[in-house]
Every structure is written in C-alpha cells, then in structure tokens.
Amino acid sequence: MSSPSLRLSPTECTCFRLRGAARRVTVIYGKHLAPTGLKISQFSLLGFIVAEGPVSIGRLAELVATDRTTLTRNLRPLLHDGLVEPAISGDRRRRDFVATAAGRALFKRALPLWAEAEQEVRTAMGAKLTTDLHGALDRSMEKLAEL
Amino acid sequence: MSSPSLRLSPTECTCFRLRGAARRVTVIYGKHLAPTGLKISQFSLLGFIVAEGPVSIGRLAELVATDRTTLTRNLRPLLHDGLVEPAISGDRRRRDFVATAAGRALFKRALPLWAEAEQEVRTAMGAKLTTDLHGALDRSMEKLAEL
DNA sequence: AGCCAGAATGTGTATATGCACGTAATGCTG
DNA sequence: CAGCATTACGTGCATATACACATTCTGGCT
Numbered sequence: 001m002s003s004p005s006l007r008l009s010p011t012e013c014t015c016f017r018l019r020g021a022a023r024r025v026t027v028i029y030g031k032h033l034a035p036t037g038l039k040i041s042q043f044s045l046l047g048f049i050v051a052e053g054p055v056s057i058g059r060l061a062e063l064v065a066t067d068r069t070t071l072t073r074n075l076r077p078l079l080h081d082g083l084v085e086p087a088i089s090g091d092r093r094r095r096d097f098v099a100t101a102a103g104r105a106l107f108k109r110a111l112p113l114w115a116e117a118e119q120e121v122r123t124a125m126g127a128k129l130t131t132d133l134h135g136a137l138d139r140s141m142e143k144l145a146e147l
Numbered sequence: 148m149s150s151p152s153l154r155l156s157p158t159e160c161t162c163f164r165l166r167g168a169a170r171r172v173t174v175i176y177g178k179h180l181a182p183t184g185l186k187i188s189q190f191s192l193l194g195f196i197v198a199e200g201p202v203s204i205g206r207l208a209e210l211v212a213t214d215r216t217t218l219t220r221n222l223r224p225l226l227h228d229g230l231v232e233p234a235i236s237g238d239r240r241r242r243d244f245v246a247t248a249a250g251r252a253l254f255k256r257a258l259p260l261w262a263e264a265e266q267e268v269r270t271a272m273g274a275k276l277t278t279d280l281h282g283a284l285d286r287s288m289e290k291l292a293e294l
Numbered sequence: 295a296g297c298c299a300g301a302a303t304g305t306g307t308a309t310a311t312g313c314a315c316g317t318a319a320t321g322c323t324g
Numbered sequence: 325c326a327g328c329a330t331t332a333c334g335t336g337c338a339t340a341t342a343c344a345c346a347t348t349c350t351g352g353c354t
Binding site: 008016029114115129130132134136139146 | 155157159160161162163164165166167168169170171172173175176187188190191194211212213258261262264265266267268269271272273276277279280281282283284285286287288290291292293294
C-alpha cells in the first residue's frame with residue numbers, strides 16, 4: 001500500500017476512460033433522440049422535472065450530479081421551447097420549475113426512442129457487461145460522492 | 148430475449164450514469180491539475196501528442212475517441228500557450244502537430260499531479276472497484292467501437 | 295494534362311460544463 | 325428590529341462536444 005502510484009501511467013487514466021465512454025454513448029443516444037429535438041442531457045433533465053413536480057435548481061443539481069450553474073443554462077433550451085416553465089415558490093430566492101403539458105407530452109414521445117438507444121447499447125455490450133458496468137458506475141458514484 | 152425494453156426506465160440510463168461519473172471525476176482531476184493551467188482533457192491530448200510525435204487531427208481523433216472537429220478547437224488553447232506547434236507534413240491536406248519543449252516540460256510537471264488525482268480516485272473507490280470499473284469501461288469501448 | 299472521387303480539415307451553430315465572483319432573499323441573534 | 329451569516333441564484337469566462345456544410349488537396353483514370 002506504500003506508493004502504488006509509481007506504476008501509474010496516464011494510459012490508465014480513469015478519467016480519460018470515463019470521458020471517452022461517455023462521449024461514445026452520448027452520440028448513440030443523440031442519434032435516436034434526434035427526431036425529438038432533445039439531447040440526452042435534456043431528456044434526462046426533463047425527465048427529472050416531470051417526475052419531481054416543482055423542483056429548484058439546487059435540487060436538480062443534486063439529482064443529476066451537475067454543477068448548479070450548469071443547470072441554470074441547461075434549462076434555457078427547455079424553457080425556450082416551452083417544455084418547462086417557472087413555478088411560484090414560497091422562498092423567493094428559489095426558482096422552481098415544472099414541466100408543461102408540451103414538456104410531458106414530448107417526454108412521453110421521447111421515451112421509446114430513449115429505450116431504443118438504451119437497447120442498442122445494451123445489445124452491443126451484452127447483458128453481463130451491462131450489469132457489470134452499471135454496478136461499477138453506481139458504486140463509483142457512491143464512493144466519489146463522499147469527496 | 149423478446150422485448151426486455153418493457154422493463155426499461157430512464158432511471159437505468161447507461162448514458163446518464165456514464166456522464167455523471169465522468170463529470171464527477173473530471174472535477175477531481177481538474178482540481179489537482181489546476182496549478183498547471185491544464186484541464187484533464189488538455190492533459191490527455193498533450194500526452195498523446197508528446198507520445199506520438201507528429202500527429203494529425205484525424206489520428207488524434209482516433210486515439211482519444213473524440214470527434215475530429217472537436218479536436219480542432221481543443222488544440223487551440225495548447226497552440227495559444229505554445230505547448231504544441233504545427234509540423235510540416237507531406238500531405239498538405241493534413242495538419243500535423245508536435246509538442247514544443249515547453250509542452251513537454253509542462254506535461255512532465257503535470258504528470259505527478261495527474262497521478263495524485265488518479266490516486267485520490269482509486270483510493271476512494273478501492274482497488275477492486277477500480278479494476279472492475281476499468282475492465283467494464285475497456286470492454287464497453289471495444290463493443291461500442293463496432294457501432 | 296484534365297477530371298473527379300475521396301481524404302483531411304475548418305466553420306457556423308448550439309449545447310454542455312464548471313469556476314470565480316456578484317446579488318438577493320431568509321432567518322437567526324443580540 | 326437591525327445586522328449578518330447563510331442560502332439559492334445568476335453571469336462572465338473559458339473550454340468541451342458534435343453535426344451539417346463548405347473547402348482544399350491527392351491520387352487515380354481517361
């Protein structure tokens with residue numbers, strides 16, 4: 001356990017691997033979702049808003065594990081397209097958002113396309129690898145959350 | 148094997164998981180590399196250029212599994228900071244790049260900081276999870292490469 | 295030589311991402 | 325109730341990311 005870092009080469013960068021894989025799958029989901037005009041990140045975000053009723057930026061930031069300020073901007077396209085709208089909240093510091101009827105409808109329409117993409121990826125990887133990857137990612141997120 | 152997609156909920160999105168994990172670790176590496184002024188993506192890119200001698204955009208795109216056009220712009224900061232410079236290539240369609248002395252020096256200086264970050268992540272995850280995650284990611288990239 | 299299919303790249307556009315810094319509202323505390 | 329630490333945000337800045345479309349070369353074919 002002394003200094004295992006002596007053997008570490010940038011070739012074995014965890015970050016590089018994760019980012020690479022994320023890019024690859026992002027493209028795949030993007031192709032499937034294209035007809036809806038939604039990017040995968042928008043699809044996810046919209047999904048959380050649909051599911052969570054009125055939510056604040058801060059809460060969304062926790063849910064999607066993204067920087068707060070990033071979400072401020074990621075919400076813009078959704079607002080612009082009328083998929084999401086502001087909701088009154090008790091605390092005037094907070095900005096709550098809800099999905100509009102159009103937003104809920106589009107999400108519903110996008111769902112099967114997302115499932116297609118998910119299926120494509122899972123089929124390519126196989127059931128075992130899918131399980132392994134999800135498991136490893138979930139456990140990683142837990143461990144890294146504490147940092 | 149008929150339609151396993153019936154049970155798929157967006158909660159189990161492979162893409163969402165991968166992107167989330169990638170974001171998390173990116174921040175960690177970023178903090179460690181901050182003193183060098185390099186982002187993790189720049190560190191990786193610079194590393195490949197240092198290692199591969201004169202390389203073209205297209206070749207780099209393969210190496211880092213990134214869209215060609217993204218690399219065109221990702222190279223800009225490195226060029227601007229004099230870490231990388233154009234190299235003459237036989238084919239005038241191609242633009243080759245090499246690391247400058249400053250680039251090589253900075254990369255060398257960044258290496259231990261990268262190792263720190265990598266260590267932090269690995270320590271948080273533990274050896275087994277690290278191995279599992281890398282294995283799953285590597286196998287995934289292989290399978291997804293064929294798409 | 296002349297032409298053209300294909301290769302290697304750049305640009306416009308739009309989104310995603312996080313940090314440093316700044317602002318407004320809340321609630322506690324003296 | 326005035327003051328202040330805290331909370332919940334937004335903005336400027338820089339980079340990352342990819343697609344559609346346009347451009348420039350190269351190499352082979354006639």
